[in-house]
Amino acid sequence: MDLTALRNANPEHWAKASAIRSLTLDAVAAANSGHSGMPMGMADVATVLFEKHLKFDAANPTWPDRDRFILSAGHGSMLLYSLLYLTGNAEITLDEIRNFRQLRAKTAGHPENFLAKGIETTTGPLGQGISNAVGFAMAEEIQRAHYGKKVVDHYTYVIAGDGCLMEGVSQEAIGLAGRHELSKLIVFWDNNNITIDGKVDLSDRTDQVRRFAASGWHVIEIDGHDPKAVDAAITQAKASRKPTMIACKTHIAFGHAAQDTSKGHGALTDAEQLKAAKQAYGCPLGAFEVPADVKAAWEAIGARGAAERKAWEDRFATLSERKQAEFNRAYAFEAPKKLTSVIRALKKQASEDQPKLATRAASEKVLSVVNPVMTETVGGSADLTGSNNTKTADLGVFDPENRKGRYIYYGIREHGMAAAMNGMALHGGIRPYGGTFMCFTDYARPAMRLAALMQIPSVFVMTHDSIGLGEDGPTHQPVEHLAISRATPNTYVFRPADTVETAESWELALTFKSSPSVLSLTRQGVPTVRTEHKTKNLTAQGAYVLAEAEGKRQAILIATGSEVSIAMQAKAMLEAEGIGTRVVSMPCMELFAEQDDAYRKRVLPAGPVRVGIEAAVRDGGWDRWLLGERGREAKAGFIGMSGFGASAPAEELYKHFGITAEATVAKVKALLGL
Amino acid sequence: MDLTALRNANPEHWAKASAIRSLTLDAVAAANSGHSGMPMGMADVATVLFEKHLKFDAANPTWPDRDRFILSAGHGSMLLYSLLYLTGNAEITLDEIRNFRQLRAKTAGHPENFLAKGIETTTGPLGQGISNAVGFAMAEEIQRAHYGKKVVDHYTYVIAGDGCLMEGVSQEAIGLAGRHELSKLIVFWDNNNITIDGKVDLSDRTDQVRRFAASGWHVIEIDGHDPKAVDAAITQAKASRKPTMIACKTHIAFGHAAQDTSKGHGALTDAEQLKAAKQAYGCPLGAFEVPADVKAAWEAIGARGAAERKAWEDRFATLSERKQAEFNRAYAFEAPKKLTSVIRALKKQASEDQPKLATRAASEKVLSVVNPVMTETVGGSADLTGSNNTKTADLGVFDPENRKGRYIYYGIREHGMAAAMNGMALHGGIRPYGGTFMCFTDYARPAMRLAALMQIPSVFVMTHDSIGLGEDGPTHQPVEHLAISRATPNTYVFRPADTVETAESWELALTFKSSPSVLSLTRQGVPTVRTEHKTKNLTAQGAYVLAEAEGKRQAILIATGSEVSIAMQAKAMLEAEGIGTRVVSMPCMELFAEQDDAYRKRVLPAGPVRVGIEAAVRDGGWDRWLLGERGREAKAGFIGMSGFGASAPAEELYKHFGITAEATVAKVKALLGL
Structure with missing residues (x-):
């Protein structure tokens, strides 16, 4: 590729895209780990998307009607961090970029949605982003139908790599999106023909264009380094009545000595090669340096959506109060009263x-x-x-x-x-x-x-x-x-x-x-075991005494789900023999673990023998409750599964695997030495 | 469909296929559960495959050079069981068919490879069979290259349903098979357009033919109820240099009142409808009845491969003794000396x-x-x-x-x-x-x-x-x-x-x-912790004493993997303070659990406090060893993770999450009340 020609053809675009490439190289070099090649290859596509199409307001990264940008190829996280920093995101500062992949940085190795606003989803495990995106696009359709186009009307953009498309989950996503004609979903495929092991051809020769088309997608093929082509493709995609996949032919590690190689996929840290690449881009050579005019141009892009956002707020205000409250409540994950x-x-x-x-x-x-x-x-x-x-x-x-x-x-x-x-x-x-x-x-x-x-x-x-x-x-x-x-x-x-x-x-x-x-x-x-109505949500405590021992408490049966009624039967049998037995229903171990010590001790006092009953393996967190959190608390046993099941009617299986009241009674008696 | 016309056109084929349908209906009705529709829809395809193409010898179901038949749509297990019974498999008897889905039957709800020879793989979880099949076909290629065509030369046939093809893993399988030109892999797609929820169109509109072709497959479309078309397609597939997908247009629950409906996918147990279907097939009405001539015809098919098997044995005998031994050893999963x-x-x-x-x-x-x-x-x-x-x-x-x-x-x-x-x-x-x-x-x-x-x-x-x-x-x-x-x-x-x-x-x-x-x-x-050579495989015991306490044993540290060296550091620090500490390395909990009680007690005697160290959650089976298998054994603590990790250099993370020798020492001392 003739970089000079590309640069001269679109100097302003080139400068902006080069800022992404340059920041990526610097951040990966500083961290001495990460993935340089993908952001360098997709910088042109991302620049055009952000500059000309993406509806967003960097100052308000959670504005509900923003377009969503999902980096499915999450290892290329520096692409996203560069874009957020350059456009003026308040959280992804230059210091964060400098601290790429360091403890407590918001710029984790892979994008983590909970670390900064503007990171829409956590990606890195391949195929997840493109599959999340189907849900984003469905949510948009459902909300648009419910609230109207004036308050919900946005696109979901995805950058996916070869890895995302090889993972099986991508087929499930593609099939769903095609079936449901999620026309506002637009996927850029970073078609760079490189994976970690080498060329894609080592393991795959799938014609992705044909594959997407087979599931009802609109497909466009472009040169991913041609800004005009990218712009035109996005315009076309937005007009399509189908979801669109834009196959972008790109060069991984574009402009670097490692371009088009699997080495280019990883961390490019060689100082000389880094310098040479920056020179080829026409970038300043200082680490993390972005020319002021380029930064200003990017910030203008970040501010581009402010007016649109304000207009949206005005439109939102025209919704009925009830609708506004419903909308806000749902966004806050607040349950209704x-x-x-x-x-x-x-x-x-x-x-x-x-x-x-x-x-x-x-x-x-x-x-x-x-x-x-x-x-x-x-x-x-x-x-x-x-x-x-x-x-x-x-x-x-x-x-x-x-x-x-x-x-x-x-x-x-x-x-x-x-x-x-x-x-x-x-x-x-x-x-x-x-x-x-x-x-x-x-x-x-x-x-x-x-x-x-x-x-x-x-x-x-x-x-x-x-x-x-x-x-x-x-x-x-x-x-x-x-x-x-x-x-x-x-x-x-x-x-x-x-x-x-x-x-x-x-x-x-x-x-x-x-x-x-x-x-x-x-x-x-x-059967119903909660036969006495309590307004209080007892499950909220994770475990509770469902039935107290009559007489001296010698045993505690702890059970979940379908096995609670078995525990109740066993209790009746044990009490008939004079063995006082408490039954603890434990619908949620995690919530029980969150209760204070005093409550947990009240439910599971030291002393009585304990038997857990669950038609599953004991490894499922049981020993903590059976053997005692503090150790030395109780003699304990477990009634459950120790291997795989079998094919037979359910009742026979319960008997076959010994998950019965009789087996529970026997276990309690053995523990009591009776 | 005009069943009479079909029957008259190919009466012998029809009778054989009808035996499958009839046995399926009877077995599902007797079990009052199961899936009738798929075997009924694919009976024609399976009959032609077994009659005219599948290389097998029912009397020797594990003959290494047999063709493999994989029922990826495992819920249609009665198709496989019918074929095995009809062709004379020694294990799948009529009694087994009568006991479909009952405790201890070999005819489990879904085919289980370990229950009878002739069941090549366990299927039911959708998409697995077609993905296993890629491995089968690779194994055939690799072995053929190694041993020569005269001893390894067979096909892998798969029946897959819509469910198999919707599961993402199928895309991974298709991509691999296409890339590697696994030409001896032949997949029949049971294209019946029905899933449990309704028509396939509810959730998918993928053009499967185009999808497979996109990954380099040869694709043939046929009427799955036309035996001549099935035969011709298989012949064509065998000649192809690519893997072949034969799209078989079929009717689920063919000939039954529930034909072409999602009800037809499940258990068809209505006695009147069952009778009507059998009448339409021209089958005897008695349960599990197969006319003697039909059974004989099927058994002849089962015996068809005997001569071929014998010829193979002769060819195998011409291999060098070394090659024969190698072949047999590998098939027996025997490691070489x-x-x-x-x-x-x-x-x-x-x-x-x-x-x-x-x-x-x-x-x-x-x-x-x-x-x-x-x-x-x-x-x-x-x-x-x-x-x-x-x-x-x-x-x-x-x-x-x-x-x-x-x-x-x-x-x-x-x-x-x-x-x-x-x-x-x-x-x-x-x-x-x-x-x-x-x-x-x-x-x-x-x-x-x-x-x-x-x-x-x-x-x-x-x-x-x-x-x-x-x-x-x-x-x-x-x-x-x-x-x-x-x-x-x-x-x-x-x-x-x-x-x-x-x-x-x-x-x-x-x-x-x-x-x-x-x-x-x-x-x-x-670092290397096993600094003294022992010929004995200590890992075989699951856990062992890596380093004994000097002086009185007050603590036992149990660790795995990268944390064993942390335990060794902690031991050194504890011993320096006069706290005798044993270090137990536990590379395999399952093997340790298999040792006898005496050994386990020797490694983990009651008394000393115990601390487990593993950079993972405690739920991973730790409490059994820490709290004591029998309860009341030891005060215990755990050094590990209690939540997700973070992005940072590894050494910093170990410190950040407190997985260090220092933290281990502190935990031991706290447990000892020091």
């Missing part, structure tokens, strides 16, 4: 009726009272709607003909669903929930972890949560999945015992602002 | 040299001595070859030009890699290993679980296993991933402390026959 009252009414009814009901069916009952009062919920399932009980009558189905629909048929795409849910929550204004079988937590896992890391309250509705699933067998029977979710930081795992606890769990999940929830729900019917 | 000696030599050298080396680099050293003596290993990485240290000089790179290559550039496809690895192990003759970052265990998770369930010894090489990864930050830093793998049944998780333990871990992983291993390896250098 009515939530408490509908939950309480449902709990009261359940305690009175005492139904034997699967908790997945209980969950549907809860949703049927919640969805009408929480207009920000958007539900869905990965092709298990009837099994996950996620659809309520009022939601309507989201598709190009019904943008008001709040129910999404995600198809057989657990991972894409979870990532899209995260995108909706990150977009703002939407509280997403979505269902699959608990066992397929596995498929959704990378996105579920990111929900926790990103501090967003996605709700994962995981039904068929044990061998109680029955005949489908071990491929579909979770045994380690409670352990997996519980081991994940900032994730609340609820395993409610009956309709009342299901309602309480949902109430909590729907009031969280910065943590995802996993609802672990049964396929099979379970 | 030389393995022990090369491992011991490496251990000895390491104990002498005492290098400070990242365990990922130690792993490469091990592989460099192992790969030359184990010709059955096939390595690879999901685009992190240089980081995972998985490639050794002798392997050669697998591609269409070099089928002897034993190293696979999987691309950015962790899930597809793990599933392909499983396929290679299932194919037989190959011992696969593959690498990515430990954090991206998340992406590979569904296939890693299946490796454990399927009882195959895939080795997952997971490097960059903690905050020691440094600047890439929390998206790339595992904290809960040891817990995830340890909670998974039948999975051995190794976290070696140095080069010696890395060699020992590899030795164990390479000798397992029915369990996968996860090797958790550091990015950062770690």
Whole structure:
């Protein structure tokens, strides 16, 4: 490439793009780690996007009607940090750029949404950004339908690399976006033909243009270093009625000695080569130096959207007060006041009726009272709607003909669903929930972890949560999945015992602002154990005494979900033999861990033997409660699974694997030496 | 559809296909659960495949050179069971068909490879079978190149449904197969346009033909109920130099009242409708009844391959004795005798040299001595070859030009890699290993679980296993991933402390026959802690006393991997203060749990305070060892992570999160009340 010719052809553009390249080189060199090549390759595309198209106001990075810019190829984080710094973001200062990848810097190795406003989502695990973006675009459509175009009307732009497109989740995202004609989603593919191992051809020869077209996308191919072509492509994309993929032919590490090599993907720190590249760009040679006029030009771009934002605020003010409040409440993840009252009414009814009901069916009952009062919920399932009980009558189905629909048929795409849910929550204004079988937590896992890391309250509705699933067998029977979710930081795992606890769990999940929830729900019917109505949300304490010992307390049974009723049966049998037994229901270990010491000691006093009951592996956080947090507290045993399940009717499996009241009684007696 | 016309056009074919349909209806009705529609829709395709093309010998279902038949749409398990029963498989008897989905039956809800010979792989979690199949086809190519066409020359056939193709992992599989021109891979797509939630169009409008073609596949579209078209398509596919996808337009629940509906996907148990369908097929009405002539015709198909198998045995006998032994050894997952000696030599050298080396680099050293003596290993990485240290000089790179290559550039496809690895192990003759970052265990998770369930010894090489990864930050830093793998049944998780333990871990992983291993390896250098050479594999005991207390034993430090050297530092500091401290290295909790009680008590005697050290969450199985398996054993503490990591240089992170010798000393003293 003739850099001089390019520079002369568009000197102002060149100077701006070069500032990105130069900052990237300096930051990576200072950190002595990071990825230089991608920001250098995509600087032209990003410059045109920000200069001519992206609707944003650097001074107000959370303005709800801004266009979203998602760096799916998150390793190229210096592209984003450069853009934020150059356009005048208040948090990404030059000091932050200098501290790239250092402790406490907002400029982490990969973009972290919670570190600075203007970082829309956390990326780095490849394929996540483009899949989040589908949720962003869906959220925009749903909100536009609900509030009108005058307050919601923006685009979602994505930069994705070869890695993003090789990850399977991208196919799920592409399929969903194509099906739903998410025309305001525009993806730039950084087509540089380089991965870490070498040329893309080492592992892939997919014709991406044909692949996207096969799923109903509009596709444009351009030279990613030609600003006019980039501009024209974006204009075309915005006019399309389909989602658009712009294949940008680029050179990784553009203008550097490592250009077009896999070395160029990584950290380019050689001082001489760095200097040579800067000279080729015509940049100042001092580290982190950006000419004042270039910085001013970038800041003008950052200020470009201020008027538009003000105009939007005026339009927003014309909404009814009720609509404004609803909009703001949803963006703040504030639950409506009515939530408490509908939950309480449902709990009261359940305690009175005492139904034997699967908790997945209980969950549907809860949703049927919640969805009408929480207009920000958007539900869905990965092709298990009837099994996950996620659809309520009022939601309507989201598709190009019904943008008001709040129910999404995600198809057989657990991972894409979870990532899209995260995108909706990150977009703002939407509280997403979505269902699959608990066992397929596995498929959704990378996105579920990111929900926790990103501090967003996605709700994962995981039904068929044990061998109680029955005949489908071990491929579909979770045994380690409670352990997996519980081991994940900032994730609340609820395993409610009956309709009342299901309602309480949902109430909590729907009031969280910065943590995802996993609802672990049964396929099979379970009796009501909360037969006495309490307005207080007992699940909020994580664990509580469901039934006290009659006479001297010799044993404590701790159980969750479908096994609480087994504990209650065992208690009755033990009491009949004169063994005083307390039953503790423990629907949420994380919340119990958050209670104060005194409460935890009251619920689990030292002394009595303890038996945990859960149709899952003991590794799921049990030993802390069984053996005693402080050690030396109690003799303890566990009734649960120690391996994979089997294919048979559920009741037989419970007997086969010894998860019964009889086995519990025997365990208690053995521990008591009886 | 005019069933009578179809029946009259091909009466013999029709009778055979109808037997499948009829058995399916009966088995599902008897179980009162299962999936009727798919076997009914694909019966014609399967009948033609088995009758005219599939190379197999029902009496010898594990004949190494058989064609592989993989039912990726595993919910349609009755298709496979019917075929096995009808062709005369010794294990899938009529009684097994009658016991479909019952406890201890070989006819589980979804096909389980370990229950009967003839079930090539466990399917049900969608997308896995088609992704395994890529590994099967790679294994065939690699073995053919190694042993010659006269002993290895077979096809891999797959039936995949819409669900398989919507799962993202299918894109990874398609991309890999296309890139590597796996021409002996032939996929039938059951194009019935129905999913559980309704028509496929609800969630997807992808043009699958165009999608496969975009990744370099040969694609044929046929009417899946026309036996001549099926036959012709298979013939064409076999001649293609690319992998082939045959799009079979079918009717789900063909001939039943529920045909072409999502109800038809599930269990069709209505007695009247069942009778009507059988009548339409012209089948006998009695449950599980197959006319004798039809059964005989099927059995003839089952016997068709016997002569071919015998001819193969003769050809196999012409191989040199060495080659025969090598072939048989690899199929039996027997490690070569030389393995022990090369491992011991490496251990000895390491104990002498005492290098400070990242365990990922130690792993490469091990592989460099192992790969030359184990010709059955096939390595690879999901685009992190240089980081995972998985490639050794002798392997050669697998591609269409070099089928002897034993190293696979999987691309950015962790899930597809793990599933392909499983396929290679299932194919037989190959011992696969593959690498990515430990954090991206998340992406590979569904296939890693299946490796454990399927009882195959895939080795997952997971490097960059903690905050020691440094600047890439929390998206790339595992904290809960040891817990995830340890909670998974039948999975051995190794976290070696140095080069010696890395060699020992590899030795164990390479000798397992029915369990996968996860090797958790550091990015950062770690000192040698095993400074005294022992020929015995100490890692085989899971945990052992690395350093005994001097004087009275007051504390036991238990550590894994990179934290063992921290424990050794802490011990030195504690001993200096007169606090006798034992250090236990615990590279594999699962193996330690398998030792007898006496050994475990010797390593972890009751009394001294215990501190666990691992740069991960405590949930990863620690409490059992810290609090005491029997309860009341010890006061205990843990030095590790309680939340996500951060982006910074590794050494700073260790300090920041308090995973240091100093913190360990403080914890011990606090527990001792000092």
